[in-house]
Amino acid sequence: MSGNKTRAEIIVITSGKGGVGKTTTTANIGVGLAMKDKKVALIDTDTGLRNLDLLLGLENRIMYDLVDVTEGRVPYKKALVPHKKFRNLFLLPTSQVKDKSSVNPEALMKLCDEMKSEFDYILIDCPAGIEQGFQTAIAGADCAIVVTMPEISAVRDADKIIGELGRADKDNIKLIVNRIRPQMVEQGDMLDMKDINDILSITCIGQVPDDEKVVTSTNRGEPVIMTEDSLAGRAYKNIVRRILGEDVEFMDLHKDTFLRRLKRAFGMN
Template sequence: MSEVIVITSGKGGVGKTTTTANLGVGLAMQGKNVVLVDTDTGLRNLDLLLGLENRIMYDLIDVTEGRVPYKKALVRHKKFETLYLLPTSQVKDKSAVNPEQLVKLCDDLRKEFDFILIDCPAGIEQGFKTAVAAADEAIVVTMPEISAVRDADKIIGELGRADKDNIKLIVNRIRPQMVESGDMLDMDDINDILSIDCIGQIPDDTMVVTSTNKGEPCITMEKSSAGQAYRNIVRRILGEDVPFMEFQTEGFFEKLRRRVFGK
């Protein structure tokens, strides 16, 4: 029983690729066979986040055009032996792959992997249509920001049109202080508009940036709050019922220190 999950958002920069990398590592940490397929042809980033850029020999386009079997293009992760990446080309563009080719590839991958995560490009054009074609399930990533929620809404509509009804939501980069002071949309506002099942609330965490630059997803870091949120999402994907974490808001002393020292 393998699952093909597409990770999409509509808007760019909300954390699709970060989420794909973290969930992939998280699922592999749980002992699952996972392959990450990057479909953001021309703007590939997934390999960077995993620290695998220098190991790429062949790419998605070579596979779909039949130049090499997919096994040759798979890049195994340095640490997690059950995690593979199928990178895409940096020189071609989105028109190089079509939906039928990706469906066929995923059917082949299903035989060997438990989870196939597809990293979708931003936008609603051909690249998006190709990426969602093969998916059984979709995870929509958004941020507590009006434009990101709008785009997520549009994407959910588009997914419905493509007959993808199993849609889950992840809200990324929540800043608890701003939510508390009413400057940021809270979960109720977002659920009100999107009204789909939410499987993750990820706090804004500076460690995400450091981990991205290092090529080590933050899910492996014990201290990272975003990492904890991703670990919870992985458990939810595997069917566990995990309560949402309470966000730490600024305590009295932090506030005082910020006032006094102006940090």
């Protein structure tokens, strides 16, 4: 993968249900891969409801968007927004004024093919739902990351999405479980990994705890993976290493929170 600039891995990040953290995950994995010296492009396909630029703090640098590119007004390189800090991370934002019908699957596939030779990774942030926006977003992808939450409706929607991905012959599917609250899982008030695996039965590459730091970092436009001391940031770092092919053990969320609380009690944090 690394050094081989002829063929980027194209990953679509999808979930079915809204609000589970697709965009947050895209931003964090994107930054994480860039921190590992990979050349990364992030494509926002949530036309009309774009957010990815906000999370990266790049809103005021946008000149052109995805619709300009797919409609042939500008070459994609002109629309790419380089990240402030990581010069090998680029965002291809989408339009906020158009809607999902402005980009069709063929156009995105063509664009991905064009971009493939320039990058190590291309991450596509997919809109919620299973309609046209979803079909467009998955069209050019080699593999998919399904983001879900330990909540029955999110898991059901993830299941449906995995079925839809299968119908579109996308068989390389990985799972990220986001916004886990260890205490609630412990008390049996939240689905645990076994419950989720029972239904979804696909390889899990990440378990991300619900962390207040995600909210603050989102508002600042700096993905949480850039902060040193957050649990969610560490979880995302592990996900990035797993994407790069490393075998990383899952961190024990329960023990960690307890330790952290202990540390805080002794003023060590």
